[in-house]
Amino acid sequence: MRLSKLRPLLANWPMELKIIFGVVVFNELIIYYYYSWAWWWKIYSICGSPEGDVTFLIASDPQIQGYRDESQALGWLTRWDADMFLFKGYSAALSAAKPSTVLFPGDLIDEGLSAPPAALSDYMARFRGLFLWPKRRWLILAGDNDVGGEAEPVNSGRVADYERQFGRLEGSDKAGQSMRMLWLRFYADAFRCQREIERHVASAYAHLAPNTPETGSAGFRILANHANLLTQRPTQFRPLLRLLRPHLVITGHRHRAFALRCDGCWSPAGAETMAPYPDKRGGPYATEPLDSAKFTLTDGIVYEIGSPTCSYRMGTLEVAYGYLAVRESDGRVCYVSLWLVSRFYWLGLYVLCLLLCAGYWLFRRIRAFGETERSRLIARRRSKSVHFGVA
Template identity: 30%
Template sequence: MRDSSKTQVILLVADPQIQGYQDEKSFPIGSFARWDIDRYLSQTFGLAYSYCKPDVVIFLGDLMDEGSKATTLEYKYYYYRVQSIFSAAKYTKKIYVPGDNDVGGEYRDMRTEKKVDRFVKHFEELLGIVKFGFVDYIKLDLRTHDSYSEDRQQFAERHRFQVTSPVKILVGHETVSPKLKMHVYPILKLLKPQLIFSAHWHKSNLFECSDCMMNDDDHWSVHRRDISNVEGYLNINLTGKYSLTEIMVPTCSYRMGEENMGYGVAIIDSDLNMKYTVLWLPQRYLLLYMYLFVGGVVLLFNILVVICFEMGKRKRR
């Protein structure tokens, strides 16, 4: 039996981007596409949930493909689909952070107060400190196309004394480590997270830096490692006083066109040791193509049987 006061299991869901209603093809193709991706996500998430039995499930943004531009009715349908797809975690602690597809903010898809309010109403606040067990989860919503420095730093200054747990984890949709140090370092210095979970690129990466929190210069030596082929668990120690570790979680949706899809799993103990892996998912498009091929063969066979039967009838006449 796991002692949740000493060990915490986190299941990470990134970029499910459940399909919308405006950009999909009309009935019946669009309806089938939504049904198939919802079914795929529901079944794979259920298996991942049953396997790791998480204490916390973190949704790292882009829950919806067209959430930013959805009508009120479409957004309502979106919300019920999200709850249905991830219903295995109904009674588990959940943390939601928004992505650009949920509330806008990328390129010409502008973020507005109305979009943000709609997300908050259905899910939760964009910024906040979520305390759970021996972990503080810090939601900061750091974005590339944004002037973070003022409001995010003000938030950090107001809440830094609330961040008191042994483990401090920053969670957000966009990656932090590759950004310009001058934009994010003042905020990280106040909150002192040992770990960051992010998404957005749809890929599986590990960013490490042993001295990023040591000084105020304009450069930090972040090393990126592709962990798309990780098997088993990576062991990561979070005790370094000046180190910073960021894990980018891959998409869990086959609709993103990525070869490697999965759910992230992190096991963290109160001594700042972590094990991380990805529960890789099966390729869906390959199976769909196989279904189409087999269906085509069966259909052709039946057509040939009917033709042969009709020809036989004519000969007997």
Template identity: 30%
Template sequence: MDGAHVTRRRPLRAPNGPMPLRGDKPHRLSPSEGASLKGRQCCRLLTFHRTAVLVGVLVVLYNEVLVYYINKTSWKLPPGFSQSRNDDKIVRLIIAGDPQIQGYQYEVGGLVGWVTRLDSDRYLSKTFHLLLDLVQPDAVIFLGDLEDEGSVASDVEYSDYVRRFYQIFHVPAETKLILLAGDNDIGGEGADMITQEKMQRFEKNFAPLNEVVRVKNVDFIKVNLVTPFQKSPAVPQTRLMSQLSAPVRVLLSHVTLNSAVLQTAATILGSFRPQYAFSAHFHKYERAAYNITRIMRYAGLPYPADLARQQLVTQEFQVPTCSYRMGTAEIGYMVVTIDHAGEMSSSVVWLPRRYVSLCVYVVYLIVVVLAWIVQRACLSSRRHHTTQY
């Protein structure tokens, strides 16, 4: 109509605020709305942090405590061990190979080296004392390579190794501790030569290189064969023979008999005639048997008629390493019982694989970092999207 007044209807408003129309400018959040959004984001981050910490605590609890006790349930002691624990006629033994506590020259320096040494020491101590409490042995035998850098260490470093060794492998006063020297302790492998000074330093801080140790009805004969790569100092057979008195004889050496010089091995077997022998060095568990007469014949050595008639056989057991730092997956100790008649029972106690636990830590950290990155990216994207409306 001409001259008529036309009233335009205003757009309806939404009950809770303005209704966005096409062409309107993006809506900016009010201070109260921004605070609410930030609060929700903080809650999500806080929930993520709490979850990450909780999972981290569980991972540490499993790796540092539970894995050892779970592993302990798989340990099998020699038959009849529990019944023979209080029998004075039975010798109970823990035999360890190559603990090689880590040093300072070959290990990574600084904080990383301190952490790796601490972790290795703790693993050795934890596993050893769990087994020690279970077995309650008459003697504990270490078959050499007590230190990783003992042969090349300075006197100050060597003193620290000695302190750490006795701290890690502390045994009760009533338990005999039998210690042998290995090539990492006194030299003998490659260009690392055996010297009189190294041997004297070991004997001063640990034990004689060659001796007879009596435990109940068993004579343990320590011989310093050390290594197949260099000529070892002569074994004082006459002096050791004069100390033998027990009905059962066990030969202890760092290296295996078949790794030693044939004539040396044959002479030792023919002189001592041990029923059993234990060695280490190669970080793995194996068994072998040696006919003493046959070995002496191969070596071109004379032997008495009674030895030929008896056809004595020495059973040798190669003990695995007890340290996870030796680069082998099979880590463990040997548990042995020897009765009054010389019958031996043995089992290998396998230990948890520490590198698996360390890998779990690495995987956990990677997952946490990736999850944190994704969480922050999602929150940032959501905040940017919300501010457009």
């Protein structure tokens, strides 16, 4: 609708509807255009031109909402609102980042592990409609909410379901001219003992080894996994890192943005030292929430970037997409968190707007009622004075 046609229509609206219309336009349209512009400027000002870089947009833990755990009365509304938040935020992030690869580090569906087959098909169709557009390169991992692995064993049947929909959940492929991307479904909590961990690591390595460059060869190796690795006990992640020798690890799972550095993680057991990046006091997560980071990839040193959730339904107000640029020529890395203001604030703005409009409407009604009563009283007095004057 053209503005010239919309203007006379709005002119006839009461003030309450004009205010509600303005808030809806701001909340559902303007704020996402602002995100797109602000994120583009943030990426350019921190990371510079992407020429010569392999770029990633990281959409971690979207966990689209299911049907079982949502309210039976309002579930249709809460699911729709969560989906629209993901769709619009993803659209703005794509427009700002223009990545060569979109990475989903798992936990795609909130009830993916427990959903019956019919519901799972619907969830996957919703996920495709929200994220898998336009045509570009995607790398999709499965998280513990999708296939298990945190407090329960990995469900092999659910792994097969996800692989039929999204391709291999473990693999290796080129990410650039000389850079290689590795991805796994490694969950240390799913194993009962260290021997099971080492058996799974050896199996994964045997699967990836033909496509995995050896140490000292040209290029860098980026490992993607849903569960965090450097936050685990050394005995759990050490065999994995010693065999695969990644330079950079990208994970999700914790719903928080952080960066860690491990010196000597390619070395024999006991030689590694862990530190937050950038190095600040206060423990291994002192940098949370991580807004941006720059470092250079080096053999023998492993960096881990933990990307925050992009869904406002995950119990945190820190919601973001991650932008990652890796320069193939020298291994320079730039990471930026593309922060979204939590949807709860905008929903609160709706509530505030409705309360103000209701108060304004009530004030107008009371004022109109008072003016009506005053007019009646004045008319009554005049009629009495005219009556006595005639008599």
